[in-house]
Amino acid sequence: MSFPNPATSVKLVLLGEAAVGKSSLVLRFVSNDFQENKEPTIGAAFLTQKCTIGERTIKYEIWDTAGQERFASLAPMYYRNAQAAIVVYDITKPASFIKARHWVKELHEQASKDITIALVGNKYDLVEDDTEEESLRKVSVEEGKGLAEEEGLLFFETSAKTSYNVNDVFIGIGSKIPEAASAGPNQIHQTNNDGRIDLTSDPNNRPRAAGDCAC
Numbered sequence: 001m002s003f004p005n006p007a008t009s010v011k012l013v014l015l016g017e018a019a020v021g022k023s024s025l026v027l028r029f030v031s032n033d034f035q036e037n038k039e040p041t042i043g044a045a046f047l048t049q050k051c052t053i054g055e056r057t058i059k060y061e062i063w064d065t066a067g068q069e070r071f072a073s074l075a076p077m078y079y080r081n082a083q084a085a086i087v088v089y090d091i092t093k094p095a096s097f098i099k100a101r102h103w104v105k106e107l108h109e110q111a112s113k114d115i116t117i118a119l120v121g122n123k124y125d126l127v128e129d130d131t132e133e134e135s136l137r138k139v140s141v142e143e144g145k146g147l148a149e150e151e152g153l154l155f156f157e158t159s160a161k162t163s164y165n166v167n168d169v170f171i172g173i174g175s176k177i178p179e180a181a182s183a184g185p186n187q188i189h190q191t192n193n194d195g196r197i198d199l200t201s202d203p204n205n206r207p208r209a210a211g212d213c214a215c
Contacts, residue, residue, distance in 0.1 A: 007050060007059040010177055013079040015107075016088035017099040018067030021122040024160035025088065026064045029170055034161050041066040044078055051170050058174040060084075076110060084116045084173045089139065091121040091157065097139045097147075104151050116176045118154040118169055119147060125159035 014022040023041050027033050030049045045064040050057055063078040065071065079085055085107055089100040100119060107117055121144045127137040141157065148155035154172050158165040 005055065005057065007057040008177065008179070009059045009061060010084055010174070011061050011063070011082045012084040012086065012173070013063045013065060013075075013082045014086045014088060015065055015075060015079070015103040016067055017090075017093075017096040020067065020088045020090040020093070020096050021160045022067065022086075022088045023064050025086070025120070025122060025158065025166055025169070026062055028160045028163055028166045030062075032163070034163075040068065043071060043074065049170075051167075051174050053171055053174045056174070056179070058170075058177065060170065060174075075106075079107060079111045079115075082111060082115060083177055084118070085111065086118045086120055086169060086173070087153075088120045088122050089144075090123050091139045091144075092123055092126055092136045094138045097121075097143065101147060104147070104153065108151065114178075116154070116173050117151070118156060118173055119144060119151075120155075120169055121157040122160060124157045124164050125161045128159070128162075128164075 014026065016022050018040060023038055023045065024034060026045075026047055027035065027038070030047050041064055043066055047062045047064065048059060049062065050059050052058075063082075065075055065078050085103075087100045087103045087107070089096040091097075104117065104119065107115060121139060121141075127135055130136055144157065145155050147153070154169075154176065156165050156169050156172065158169060160166060
């Protein structure tokens with residue numbers, strides 16, 4: 001009798017300026033949902049989700065950190081011992097891209113040396129149908145790709161609203177995680193269920209092909 005391979009636990013942290021859509025990306029990935037006026041995250045939120053990539057199952061343990069400046073000093077608690085990070089910016093806000101550069105630099109200096117980092121330009125839905133003359137886009141694809149190439153990052157543009165490329169981010173990260181990776185013993189865990197949201201079940205109960213994320 002063959003048994004399924006155990007899930008590989010991966011601690012993943014989201015970083016980025018306030019209102020770039022970090023929580024919306026996670027909500028889309030975890031529960032395939034979008035809320036137009038989502039409340040700002042306070043401190044950090046913890047969610048889990050499984051993602052099947054080929055023969056492997058990745059269990060993401062996701063820390064969605066607050067983007068407000070007053071919470072920035074707490075970030076090292078969440079990215080310490082993380083196997084992966086998603087640095088998010090808003091492609092319509094250049095200041096958020098500058099902040100993304102800061103987070104990438106900090107991760108390279110202070111996080112685990114082998115951390116997998118994805119740079120994500122969110123809110124693609126705002127520019128998808130723009131004409132060149134009146135485009136809301138303020139950060140070009142070339143700028144995003146350039147930073148990713150300089151720093152050795154994965155790069156995606158996404159829309160949490162339409163789900164464009166959202167699963168691809170997590171599949172891409174999971175594909176980079178070594179087989180032996182697992183959540184470190186010293187990572188942050190809550191001792192009770194306060195603030196912990198586990199939405200690993202599929203709300204639509206739809207079949208998935210290999211490589212689909214359970215979202």
